[in-house]
Amino acid sequence: MTVRAESLVHRYGDSVAVDDVTLEIPDGEFVLLAGANGSGKTTLVRHFNGLLEPDAGEVFVDGLSVPENPVAARTAVGMVFQDPRDQFVAATVGADVAFGPENLGLPREEIDKRVRDALDAVNLSGEADARVDELSGGERERAAVAGALAMRPTHLVLDEPFTGLDAPAREAVLDRLESLSESGTSVVVVTHDVRDVLELADRVVVMAGGSVVVDGTPDRTVGELAAHDVRAPCRPFPDR
Numbered sequence: 749m750t751v752r753a754e755s756l757v758h759r760y761g762d763s764v765a766v767d768d769v770t771l772e773i774p775d776g777e778f779v780l781l782a783g784a785n786g787s788g789k790t791t792l793v794r795h796f797n798g799l800l801e802p803d804a805g806e807v808f809v810d811g812l813s814v815p816e817n818p819v820a821a822r823t824a825v826g827m828v829f830q831d832p833r834d835q836f837v838a839a840t841v842g843a844d845v846a847f848g849p850e851n852l853g854l855p856r857e858e859i860d861k862r863v864r865d866a867l868d869a870v871n872l873s874g875e876a877d878a879r880v881d882e883l884s885g886g887e888r889e890r891a892a893v894a895g896a897l898a899m900r901p902t903h904l905v906l907d908e909p910f911t912g913l914d915a916p917a918r919e920a921v922l923d924r925l926e927s928l929s930e931s932g933t934s935v936v937v938v939t940h941d942v943r944d945v946l947e948l949a950d951r952v953v954v955m956a957g958g959s960v961v962v963d964g965t966p967d968r969t970v971g972e973l974a975a976h977d978v979r980a981p982c983r984p985f986p987d988r
């Protein structure tokens with residue numbers, strides 16, 4: 749199954765933020781969605797779980813039209829936003845991560861297991877009782893990732909997930925994303941800096957002015973990234 753945008757257009761007033769984008773992301777693919785500030789990345793991914801409605805074109809998740817099936821889309825597509833403070837709904841990390849699975853009506857045992865696994869995955873296992881408003885920026889980001897993981901989505905979208913993460917935290921999140929994609933979850937990481945993650949990706953999609961201007965494997969696209977204001981590795985990219 750896939751996430752698919754077909755001739756998608758999104759306008760804010762008179763300005764076009766997503767301009768006729770057609771894109772398909774199969775299960776298990778690890779995609780970097782890159783591009784300069786304002787190129788339309790966030791607007792595009794907000795269509796994947798029905799947070800925005802298309803002005804033209806269509807978006808499908810696992811074959812279902814997103815605007816017609818917003819609840820199914822929100823369950824299938826996990827999102828971690830740029831500023832996770834907006835995303836917390838409970839006072840403590842553990843309660844916040846449990847919130848989504850609780851709303852799915854899962855048994856307590858299953859909820860507790862999901863919370864434990866999700867916190868482990870982002871190196872926050874000791875922080876279940878920590879207050880979300882007392883977390884550092886990096887801990888907040890990881891708690892938000894844990895909240896998305898606990899929903900076991902089939903597609904996961906993370907908007908600039910590495911901002912404020914130190915190297916061990918970034919490694920922990922990256923390892924988890926890699927293993928998720930290997931086990932069939934599609935992972936879309938929105939970023940304008942692909943330096944640390946390029947080699948992990950299956951595919952790099954670059955947006956400029958609302959359009960997709962580059963789409964290919966990391967080794968084929970690395971030479972084109974700088975021209976689109978994407979921070980790319982300066983060392984030669986190894987053969988794959």
Ligand SMILES: Nc1ncnc2c1ncn2[C@@H]1O[C@H](COP(=O)(O)OP(=O)(O)OP(=O)(O)O)[C@@H](O)[C@H]1O
Binds near residue numbers: 765783
């Ligand atoms: N809520 C909004 N109202 C009006 N214009 C908006 C809104 N959100 C985004 N835009 C505009 O739409 C365009 C695309 O923005 P978007 O946030 O999708 O780009 P982005 O590539 O994610 O940028 P960044 O890397 O800065 O997050 C920009 O010109 C932006 O100013």
